[in-house]
Amino acid sequence: MSHIAFIGTGAMGSRMAQRLLAAGHELSVWNRTRSRIEGLLALGAHEAGSPRAAASQADIAITMVADVNALEAVTRGQDGLLAGLRPGSLLLEMSTSGPRAVLDLSTHLPPGVALLDAPVLGSLQEVERGELHIFVGGAGDDFAKASPVLSALGTPLHVGPLGSGAKAKLLANASLIGVLGLLGEVLALSGGLGLPQDTAFTVLSRTPLAAQAERRRASVETSDYPPRFALSLARKDAELVTAAGEQAGLELNLLTAAADWLRKAEAAGLGQRDYAAVLQEILGQSRKGL
Ligand SMILES: NC(=O)c1ccc[n+]([C@@H]2O[C@H](COP(=O)([O-])OP(=O)(O)OC[C@H]3O[C@@H](n4cnc5c(N)ncnc54)[C@H](OP(=O)(O)O)[C@@H]3O)[C@@H](O)[C@H]2O)c1
Structure with missing residues (x-):
């Protein structure tokens, strides 16, 4: 089981986080609007004070936010996710942010941190049932590492190098x-x-x-x-x-x-x-x- 930093608990993210908890993973969660993590805390997730704090214990981090601006807001800066990720950890960008944003994110990764883009097809019911289609771009060994986590959400499909998922x-x-x-x-x-x-x-x-x-x-x-x-x-x-x-x-x-x-x-x-x-x-x- 993995320790996962989960950033962005909106309509999709909250349901994804819930499935990951149900699959037995340990989750540290952060959301801009704090009230949207309360349901997850009741299910056993840990509250993180910032994306950086969420990342500090995690082997895998997941971002599931609205768009490219939100992605920048949660990943960059002193309290951003990138500042907290440990060498050997893996970042899964699962929002629909587009290939440019993914490649841009890859240029800001700390040493020893790997990135996969893994946006999803399917909506609220599909998450709840674990039936998302997940398009993954990145290295094959990183895909193998992420697959057990992604499989709790749906069917991961490795479509090529970084950016291909987007x-x-x-x-x-x-x-x-x-x-x-x-x-x-x-x-x-x-x-x-x-x-x-x-x-x-x-x-x-x-x-x-x-x-x-x-x-x-x-x-x-x-x-x-x-x-x-x-x-x-x-x-x-x-x-x-x-x-x-x-x-x-x-x-x-x-x-x-x-x-x-x-x-x-x-x-x-x-x-x-x-x-x-x-x-x-x-x-x-x-x-x-x-
Ligand atoms: N809904 C679907 O059916 C569906 C299906 C496939 C893919 N997607 C994609 O999945 C992603 C999430 O969708 P959703 O439906 O879950 O959207 P949502 O309910 O609107 O949630 C958006 C999330 O992004 C956060 N966010 C927005 N702007 C931010 C900022 N400037 N800084 C930090 N956090 C910010 C929100 O935080 P707050 O809670 O503070 O607003 C919330 O956690 C999007 O990229 C969407 O295109 C959605």
């Missing part, structure tokens, strides 16, 4: 974000053409969008989007995708449009709703036109 995660989220935008526009078109939504869903059930249409139908019909993955985080991911495309010199027109919809939905006040609420924003235009 790249793989961009592919996964590009497909999630893109398909949602397409579904929204197809439904908006149906409304604009005056076809009943029921008919649209019947048609979609015969197309490549069938599974996504079925999955989102209840939310579209009730305008209830149960919170799992905040729309503002999906907007952040869409911007990581388009920035990576630009850097690679690619024209990603569909994904750029999907990012625009997420930005519009966030500007309309939907940032803290589930990311599927982007459908509400896209459908708003056809409803206005009816």
Whole structure:
């Protein structure tokens, strides 16, 4: 069993930490908002006064925070995680922060500390069930060392050298974000053409969008989007995708449009709703036109 420093106990991180405790690991936890670690303390986690303090006893450290700014805030500086990591320890960056942030982090590692990027596909239910897909980038022996810990959370897949996990995660989220935008526009078109939504869903059930249409139908019909993955985080991911495309010199027109919809939905006040609420924003235009 490992001693794990766990940094970032938001919606995903708190559930991941809970599973690691249940698997018998010892955890030192830190979160910017202290109240969000209380449930974990009751389950036997130790409270750390800073990310640095959490790291000081750990063989493995995990970061699961919102974005690249949060990652910098918890890793850098006098009280940051990097200042506390011991030689021989392993840092697992599991947030969706993108390949650039991972490579940047690697340049600040203390001597003898190894890094894997290990972002996850799956949301709250998948963590609770230990069914995340975890895309891991980094050295093979570090992957072997991390696997027993990661296996408590889901299925780790070693996809290549450092940064490859973050790249793989961009592919996964590009497909999630893109398909949602397409579904929204197809439904908006149906409304604009005056076809009943029921008919649209019947048609979609015969197309490549069938599974996504079925999955989102209840939310579209009730305008209830149960919170799992905040729309503002999906907007952040869409911007990581388009920035990576630009850097690679690619024209990603569909994904750029999907990012625009997420930005519009966030500007309309939907940032803290589930990311599927982007459908509400896209459908708003056809409803206005009816
Ligand atoms: N939710 C999902 O379905 C899902 C699925 C796969 C991947 N992800 C990714 O997993 C990561 C976490 O997502 P989540 O849903 O758990 O988000 P969340 O509930 O919003 O939690 C975000 C975490 O980041 C911390 N944080 C934010 N800004 C910070 C800063 N400046 N300094 C220090 N800590 C900061 C928050 O601390 P406070 O508590 O103090 O705000 C919280 O612990 C994100 O990268 C997300 O894209 C999410």
